[in-house]
Amino acid sequence: MDIATDVHAAWLPSEAFRPIGTRRVVVQGEGELVETVRREVEGATGVYGGGLVGTGTGYDVVFALAGAQPLVGEAAGVLAGYEGGALGGEGFLVGRVEGVTVVVAEGGAGLLYGLFHLVRLGESAFRGELAARAHVPALRSRMLDHWDNLTAHPVMGHVERGYAGGSIFWRDGEARRDLPRVRAYARLLAAVGINAVSVNNVNVQAAETRLLTERLADVAELADAFRPYGIRLHLSVNFASPVVLGDLETADPLDEGVRAWWAAAAGRVYAAIPDFGGFVVKADSEGQPGPFAYGRTHADGANMLAAALRPYGGQVHWRAFVYDHRQDWRDRTTDRARAAYDHFAPQDGEFAANVVLQVKHGPMDFQTREPVSPVIAAMPRTRLAVELQVTQEYTGQQRHVCYLGPMWREVLGFGPWGEGGKSVADLVADPTAGGGLVAVSNVGDDAYWTGHPLAQANLYAFGRLAWDPAADPVALLDEWIDLTFVPLLSRDAAPLRSTLHAVMDGSWRTYERYTAPLGVGFMVRPGHHYGPDVDGYEYTPWGTYHYADRDGVGVDRTRATGTGYTGQYPAAWAEVYEARETCPDELLLFFHHVPYGHVLGSGVTVIQHIYDTHFAGAEEAAEMRARWAELAGTGLVDASLYARVLERLDEQVRCAGEWRDQVNAYFWRKSGVPDAHGRLIP
Amino acid sequence: MDIATDVHAAWLPSEAFRPIGTRRVVVQGEGELVETVRREVEGATGVYGGGLVGTGTGYDVVFALAGAQPLVGEAAGVLAGYEGGALGGEGFLVGRVEGVTVVVAEGGAGLLYGLFHLVRLGESAFRGELAARAHVPALRSRMLDHWDNLTAHPVMGHVERGYAGGSIFWRDGEARRDLPRVRAYARLLAAVGINAVSVNNVNVQAAETRLLTERLADVAELADAFRPYGIRLHLSVNFASPVVLGDLETADPLDEGVRAWWAAAAGRVYAAIPDFGGFVVKADSEGQPGPFAYGRTHADGANMLAAALRPYGGQVHWRAFVYDHRQDWRDRTTDRARAAYDHFAPQDGEFAANVVLQVKHGPMDFQTREPVSPVIAAMPRTRLAVELQVTQEYTGQQRHVCYLGPMWREVLGFGPWGEGGKSVADLVADPTAGGGLVAVSNVGDDAYWTGHPLAQANLYAFGRLAWDPAADPVALLDEWIDLTFVPLLSRDAAPLRSTLHAVMDGSWRTYERYTAPLGVGFMVRPGHHYGPDVDGYEYTPWGTYHYADRDGVGVDRTRATGTGYTGQYPAAWAEVYEARETCPDELLLFFHHVPYGHVLGSGVTVIQHIYDTHFAGAEEAAEMRARWAELAGTGLVDASLYARVLERLDEQVRCAGEWRDQVNAYFWRKSGVPDAHGRLIP
Known part of the structure; x- marks a missing residue:
């Protein structure tokens, strides 16, 4: 089965399979997805010196489909404590018994997911003892x-x-x-x-x-x-x-x-x-x-x-x-x-x-x-x-x-x-x-x-x-880094990991800061939706408005005086959203039309918050770029990937500055309230 | 030579050639454009019963290229008073002598333009005497x-x-x-x-x-x-x-x-x-x-x-x-x-x-x-x-x-x-x-x-x-009406003429009233440029801004405090444009950034002018449509042309309303100044 190798390997570089690839592996069971597991193991062991072996010889890892006969002892042991059917077709058990790492599943999909789980664990899947633990997807679709x-x-x-x-x-x-x-x-x-x-x-x-x-x-x-x-x-x-x-x-x-x-x-x-x-x-x-x-x-x-x-x-x-x-x-x-x-x-x-x-x-x-x-x-x-x-x-x-x-x-x-x-x-x-x-x-x-x-x-x-x-989500980033970048490194991954966290962990908040404020949304260029246009959707048929005027901004969605949208929530949140005082800052303008002088929970006014977050967000984007640029020449990431990311960070810095200036200028022109810190608003 | 007849005839319907088409016509001269004249005359007389005739018989009209020999007497007479070369290749003389209408030119193009001139004159080209008059284009290109x-x-x-x-x-x-x-x-x-x-x-x-x-x-x-x-x-x-x-x-x-x-x-x-x-x-x-x-x-x-x-x-x-x-x-x-x-x-x-x-x-x-x-x-x-x-x-x-x-x-x-x-x-x-x-x-x-x-x-x-x-330009509209519509009518053209004048004469002013005010320009949807978007180009690289804020609007292009653009004009206009007091109202915001309360030459404030003209312009568009709609069923214009125009007037009325509301809402939200007449601004 031919699989593309001319594109980026993402979180499945060959090197991520080294820990399994060096082991002797038993795969027990039949079916299309078990065959996929077998093929994956064959591929990895073919590269890294391990092998797909029978149950009669020594082995380090067992992938076993429950019901396959005769189930090797270690797998039967791991399975013993679990009720049949609890894993479903997609769940799996993983454990490590007497130097053998075991994955047992009731369906081929479970076995395949168990394989990728071991890949995520890396060498740690092959150390010491691991109590058997079930992994079942929370959501079925x-x-x-x-x-x-x-x-x-x-x-x-x-x-x-x-x-x-x-x-x-x-x-x-x-x-x-x-x-x-x-x-x-x-x-x-x-x-x-x-x-x-x-x-x-x-x-x-x-x-x-x-x-x-x-x-x-x-x-x-x-x-x-x-x-x-x-x-x-x-x-x-x-x-x-x-x-x-x-x-x-x-x-x-x-x-x-x-x-x-x-x-x-x-x-x-x-x-x-x-x-x-x-x-x-x-x-x-x-x-x-x-x-x-x-x-x-x-x-x-x-x-x-x-x-x-x-x-x-x-x-x-x-x-x-x-x-x-x-x-x-x-x-x-x-x-x-x-x-x-x-x-x-x-x-x-x-x-x-x-x-x-x-x-x-x-x-x-x-x-x-x-x-x-x-x-x-x-x-x-x-x-x-x-x-x-x-x-x-x-x-x-x-x-x-x-x-x-x-x-x-x-x-x-x-x-x-x-x-x-x-x-x-x-x-x-x-x-x-x-x-x-x-x-x-x-x-x-x-x-x-x-x-x-x-x-x-x-x-x-x-x-x-x-x-x-x-x-x-930050732990997921680590998983992703451990698969995507770390296996390719022959040195300490800590500097790269810390750069990626610095660039990525808070990036959603940063993006929020330099774009539409306080949950009001939109303010993007109509059609393609890239870059700022504060009034871009304000007078259109799309239902996406901010209602900014010289006195204030936001959409009144309260039951008391607005569209009544808050009433669509169960009581607890309906009350929280209904009142300006309790509505979370980051959603204030989604639920309320307020004067620019309204003081947020954070203690600053809406207009000052707009200025502050937009200056901060654009600065953070510049810091992200600077942080990434420190990777230049370190060999911690592939040169073309480095260049691709840098080129996009350049654009992010440019665009964040554009957002900052357009949003700030728009609200400055409209409100007439100067920035408390006297920064340049064009 | 095949000429399309399956499209609208515009200002050259066959009927516009009836006056010439009923006459006996002499065409003297050689050359490609003289042949075009000859072909036009042949076509018209073929339809309406006149004919292209030789100089030996009776004739009503002569088209003669100066230099053609022997020039018929009437043409020679008309030409006599004029210095050779004064007409250039594109000019022509037209006169009427002893019942013969004469066009003389020094080049084929002039003769062709003379033909179309006679078409514009219609039957009046064949009445009484006309002193010879030269027609020469003012602009050569x-x-x-x-x-x-x-x-x-x-x-x-x-x-x-x-x-x-x-x-x-x-x-x-x-x-x-x-x-x-x-x-x-x-x-x-x-x-x-x-x-x-x-x-x-x-x-x-x-x-x-x-x-x-x-x-x-x-x-x-x-x-x-x-x-x-x-x-x-x-x-x-x-x-x-x-x-x-x-x-x-x-x-x-x-x-x-x-x-x-x-x-x-x-x-x-x-x-x-x-x-x-x-x-x-x-x-x-x-x-x-x-x-x-x-x-x-x-x-x-x-x-x-x-x-x-x-x-x-x-x-x-x-x-x-x-x-x-x-x-x-x-x-x-x-x-x-x-x-x-x-x-x-x-x-x-x-x-x-x-x-x-x-x-x-x-x-x-x-x-x-x-x-x-x-x-x-x-x-x-x-x-x-x-x-x-x-x-x-x-x-x-x-x-x-x-x-x-x-x-x-x-x-x-x-x-x-x-x-x-x-x-x-x-x-x-x-x-x-x-x-x-x-x-x-x-x-x-x-x-x-x-x-x-x-x-x-x-x-x-x-x-x-x-x-x-x-x-x-209003006389040109009459020419256009006389060619495009009147020859097709078997009845009094006055009602159609008056409708067309009512709809068209002031239509540029009307369009100006419901769109960007006082010469400031743009305020259109970026890209396609149709319909309003007051801030559409305000924060873009295109150099097309209005600088509206809560206090005022317009571009300061003065030498005193602005970009100095007024200085590009000769003194007379440089002075007029430089001062708010003398700058023509309709260009005020092109040259000056003024407060909304600035009083125009017309006596109203800028903001009230914006409201007034936008209400008026949209009303005028509706009146244009109403006026056109009165033609329904009169047979004064072709039914499909009537329908096409009506459909577009419907869109004009809709779009003018959109302009009115967006421009008024924009400036009302920004200025906070209510309409002096209490009209609805959304």
Whole structure:
């Protein structure tokens, strides 16, 4: 099986397999994913001198599928204390008994994840004794959505909101068939625990609609490439497919002909791809067709597709990103932030069991800072997936370092019912109601996969957080560093590690500081969304406003005097957000319109906070660059990677200065309040 | 010769030729353009029952080329009082003697213009006696520039700043070869006196660069189509052609190899097109290459090309649109308005005799209101052409009615030296130093030529003003109405005429009222330039700012405290513009940064003026639409033309409302000053 080696190895350089590669390894069990484990071990031991051995000889490591006979003693011992079925198909046990490191799993996927776990542990997996410990993914669906187009869209390009080159799947209307690259990608994803991928843009154009029908062979080929890594392939489908493809005159979800059409379509898909994951749907959103056209509800629409997939075990990921994108900016009563809740919460309990409602983490659109979407607490009888954006549309477009692990950790740890209540992670992890975690991929055909080499860490952290939402994002960075950089070093890794932490740990906060302040969001250049434009969306139909005037700024979303959005939260947070005094500083302008002189919890006024954070953020960007530049000539990182990162940090410093100056100038011109520290505001 | 008849006839409907078509016509003389006259007369008389007759029989009309022998008596009589050569090749005499209408010219072009003159006169050309009168174009170069690309630019489309469909010359990288359409176009242009056309965008990309070399045959074919109408074809050329085409490693204008390259290129062009007009060049502007790269001056660059063209009588139109488009918005000392003067005025006298410096009418970029460019008064030893924009980039993009005749008349009548001095028209008309009038065309492959049918009037007025800069723009509208609409009517034209005047006469002022106020300019959506975005260009590198803050608005361009731009004008205007008290209201914010409470000459404050004009302008747009709608069902205009105009007026009304609300809301939020009349500002 050919795997691409001409692209950056990311967190799977050959050297990371040295600890396993030097061992004698037993692999017990059968099945496609066990074969993948066997092939990985063969590859590593072939390079580093160990070997794949039988149970009759001495061995250092055992990978064993429970049920394989006869199970070697060490594996049977590790397994002994565990109830069958507790691990599921994806969990694994790892332990070390009498000098033998053991991974036991009940399914091939579990065994593969166990292999990558040992890779992460490195040499420490082969020292002393390790009590057996189970590792089971918290979320059952850990999915990446690709917004890849078959042909380059005249504005959005080949990958919508992609900042890493073209699609790895499609080019100029055709499948690229660069399967070695797809396999290399699948392997990287499996190593961080991702088990589902959708391969085309949720904005489904005419050509993409046909992936479901006459172009199914292209999809099956991709599914074949992902399958050995335990990843199920999904397709974004056009809700109007029966009409667009010319077969029917309606796409009404309650029409029998339409239902039969989708049932037949699903049947054909599963004939070609027996483990097909299901459909992703963006309906009645930003111009995409949907059930509204027929007077039907979203539940009607989703359930119709779910019925077609149910016989085969497929799922519908139905996106909750529905709002009026033709809003009148003059109308301050309409609030885009309310839209998903207003549309979906009343339908809780109406969605079929194999529908997952896919909800963006915040109520708007992947801004640098948003409150957690109230939809997540409002639909206890609906399977929910939280959608994150690994691709940095609003967070620097992979030209800026912006490590998003800390943001995602905050989202996952947020408790909508306040202290002691369930967290977002608990909700999506719920074994019956849970859906999972989904992200928009940041990968393209760039040699570093993600354009900015350090943006690989976002993809890494997403997968690992989907497996364990309680993981510490800084510890995840260390894991990523230990895999990506350390194995390549023949010297002390501490200086490199400390540089990467200095550059990355706080980069999301830094980005927040020099961009839109206090949770108000947007203020980006319309269309491409890169760089500042404070009024760029202020008088548009997109529902994304800040309402700055000479006296104050922010959106009044209170029940008392505003749009009432705060009322969409359970009481604990509804109260906190409702009052200016208790609303967290970083979300103040999201929830309140306040005078520039309003004093924040931090003790400074809103206007001074704007100035202070913008000066600070731009300075921090300059410090990040300076810190990185110290690596020059040290040989701690590859020269071309060093240069690529430096070139992007140059741009980040430039752009952060532009943000600082535009935001400060805008608010200075509007408020007339001078900077308390007398710094230059142009 | 095939001429397109499947597009709108514009100002040359067959019916406009009825008066001539019913007459017996003598055409005396030889040559290609005399043949065109003959063909036109044949066509018209074939339809309407007259005939092309010999001198031996009775006749009603004579077209005679001076020198043709034997000249019929009436023509000889008309010619008698005039000195040979006074008419030039393009002038003509017209008179009516003893029941015979006579046109005499010294060149074929003059005879053709005389024909179209008779068409304009209609039946009145055949009544009573007319004393012989000479008609000679005031400006010798009357040129239309097409910003047409060979292939659709991903952002700019097939025609840059085109609002009337694709190019009539090019499509998908190839010549369209729709020569009947090109001939119909040439005929329309000849009828308004245009004698020069350039057929490709001044932003010359790779494919377009080759028009000069291997694709010359495509250009020659177009030249053949224009030639019978007295129009010389020009090409926009890439200053870096010798490098881009791979022949040389430099485009240094003082390099002998480069000079030889251009000489050879010109030789090949003239071998294919003996009457080729010359080159149009945008150099060192908005990313286009130019002499600066080699440390040479614009005169060096222009003169090098001029030398190549000189042996063949060709000209260089060298554009003065040179400025820093990477300006720092923070830097208030740099002033884009100064750029053309600063670059070019010091080079007065250095340009070769066959270089025409092509200067935009204002110092910025075709805004709705700008002062006249000071370059025009600053270069007495340079041949100057004034460049206008017939295509409505900043004036409603042919979705809004905006009749520009009055604006152009103001520009042409402006006297840079004040009362009694030469006007702009005088300067460009100067028989030795004059260059002419150039405009960017508004024509595309739309069925009405110009998208908005009423935008035809702008093209009409441009040609007629280039012939006679003193013409009254409202009278030109009447000419246009009399040709375009009246001949098609079998009833009283007065109601239609009055509607068209109501909709069009004041439309430029109306457009000015609802868009950027008091000459400050821009405030359009970046990129496409349609619709409002008050801060759209405020923090960009384009040099187009308004500096609005909570206290005031406008650009200080005074010598006393500003950029010193006022000092580029001769004393009379320098003084007028320098002082707030004397600066014309409509240019106040172009020259001054003033508080919102500043009282205008009109007696109202700046802020109240903004509110008043924006409410008024949007109301006027609604009145224009209402007025047009009264034509419904009257049969006074063709139903599809009626519908096209109405649909665009709907958009104009919507967009004017958007302008009103965004501009008012912006300044209300910033100034905090309420509308004195308590109207709703959102």
